[in-house]
Amino acid sequence: MNRRVLITSPQNEQVKRWKKLHSKKGRLQEQALLIEGEHLLLEAHTASVRFEAILVNSEKADAWRRIEGRLPMDVVVYELAPAIFDALVDTETPQGVAAVISIPVWPREAWLEKEGDLTYLLLDAIQDPGNLGTMIRTAQAAGVDGILLGKGTVDPFNAKVVRAAMGAIFRVPLIQMDLAEAIPLLQAHGVTIVNTSPHAGAYHFDYPYPSRVALLLGNEGRGVDEKHLAHVDAAIKIPMPGETESLNVSITSAILMYERIRQQFQGR
The missing domain is CATH 3.40.1280.10 (SPOUT methyltransferase, trefoil knot domain)
Known part of the structure; x- marks a missing residue:
C-alpha cells in the first residue's frame, strides 16, 4: 500500500520543487515532469516510466481510488489541499490526480x-x-x-x-x-x-x-x-x-x- 503524506502549506519544500516543473528550465534541472489526469498516469505506468510522486487533491479522493491499484505501490502519495493541487496543474477542470515522473530518456x-x-x-x-x-x-x-x-x-x-x-x-x-x-x-x-x-x-x-x-x-x-x-x-x-x-x-x-x-x- 502506498505511503501517504498530507500537505496543507503552499510553502512546503516539495510543493516549491514541483512548481519548478512548470518551466522548461525546471524540468531540465530536475529531469522530471508533472502529468495530470487518470489517462496520462495509467499510460505512463503502462510504458514503464518511473514515478517519483503521486499527487492527489484531498477533496477528490474518488479519482485516486479508481486507479489506486493500477499504479506503482512503492511511490509516496501526497494528499494536497485543493488550492495547492489546483495551483500545480494547469488544466481548467483538474481531475484531482497527478504525478511527478522522470523524463523518458531514449538511448x-x-x-x-x-x-x-x-x-x-x-x-x-x-x-x-x-x-x-x-x-x-x-x-x-x-x-x-x-x-x-x-x-x-x-x-x-x-x-x-x-x-x-x-x-x-x-x-x-x-x-x-x-x-x-x-x-x-x-x-x-x-x-x-x-x-x-x-x-x-x-x-x-x-x-x-x-x-x-x-x-x-x-x-x-x-x-x-x-x-x-x-x-x-x-x-x-x-x-x-x-x-x-x-x-x-x-x-x-x-x-x-x-x-x-x-x-x-x-x-x-
Missing part, C-alpha cells in the same frame, strides 16, 4: 542503430504545442521509429504538448538534436531524407518510399530552414486542387506517415 540504439525498415520525423522549429503533440500522437499510431526535434522546436514536455500527445511521449523516442548534425548522421546509416515542396516533380502517393526514410517538416511560418533543404535527398508534394496555399504541419505529417503505411501494407 542511441533505440532509434539510430536499428536494422531494417525505419521511419523518422525530423522537425525543424515546430513552435505550436498542439501541433507537436498531435504529430507525436500520430507518429505513435503510425509506428514511427523516432522523432528528432531540431533547434527552435517547442519543448516536448511542455504541458500542452503532453496533453495533446495523449501518452505517446512515453512510447515514441524523442531526440532533441541539431538537424545539421542529425541529417548527415541518418544518411550515413542509410536513411533517405524527404521533404515536401510545391515545386516537387512527384506527388506523395507516386513517390516510392525507400525502406529507411526520414520525413523533414518545418516551422509553421517559414517552413524548413534553407541550410537543411540543401541536404534533402528527395522532395514530394501533396496535391491541393482546392488551391489552398498550404496545410497545417501536423496534417501534412499525418498524410505523409499514412502514405508510408499504405505502401508498406501494399507490399505485403
Whole structure:
C-alpha cells in the first residue's frame, strides 16, 4: 500500500520543487515532469516510466481510488489541499490526480542503430504545442521509429504538448538534436531524407518510399530552414486542387506517415 503524506502549506519544500516543473528550465534541472489526469498516469505506468510522486487533491479522493491499484505501490502519495493541487496543474477542470515522473530518456540504439525498415520525423522549429503533440500522437499510431526535434522546436514536455500527445511521449523516442548534425548522421546509416515542396516533380502517393526514410517538416511560418533543404535527398508534394496555399504541419505529417503505411501494407 502506498505511503501517504498530507500537505496543507503552499510553502512546503516539495510543493516549491514541483512548481519548478512548470518551466522548461525546471524540468531540465530536475529531469522530471508533472502529468495530470487518470489517462496520462495509467499510460505512463503502462510504458514503464518511473514515478517519483503521486499527487492527489484531498477533496477528490474518488479519482485516486479508481486507479489506486493500477499504479506503482512503492511511490509516496501526497494528499494536497485543493488550492495547492489546483495551483500545480494547469488544466481548467483538474481531475484531482497527478504525478511527478522522470523524463523518458531514449538511448542511441533505440532509434539510430536499428536494422531494417525505419521511419523518422525530423522537425525543424515546430513552435505550436498542439501541433507537436498531435504529430507525436500520430507518429505513435503510425509506428514511427523516432522523432528528432531540431533547434527552435517547442519543448516536448511542455504541458500542452503532453496533453495533446495523449501518452505517446512515453512510447515514441524523442531526440532533441541539431538537424545539421542529425541529417548527415541518418544518411550515413542509410536513411533517405524527404521533404515536401510545391515545386516537387512527384506527388506523395507516386513517390516510392525507400525502406529507411526520414520525413523533414518545418516551422509553421517559414517552413524548413534553407541550410537543411540543401541536404534533402528527395522532395514530394501533396496535391491541393482546392488551391489552398498550404496545410497545417501536423496534417501534412499525418498524410505523409499514412502514405508510408499504405505502401508498406501494399507490399505485403
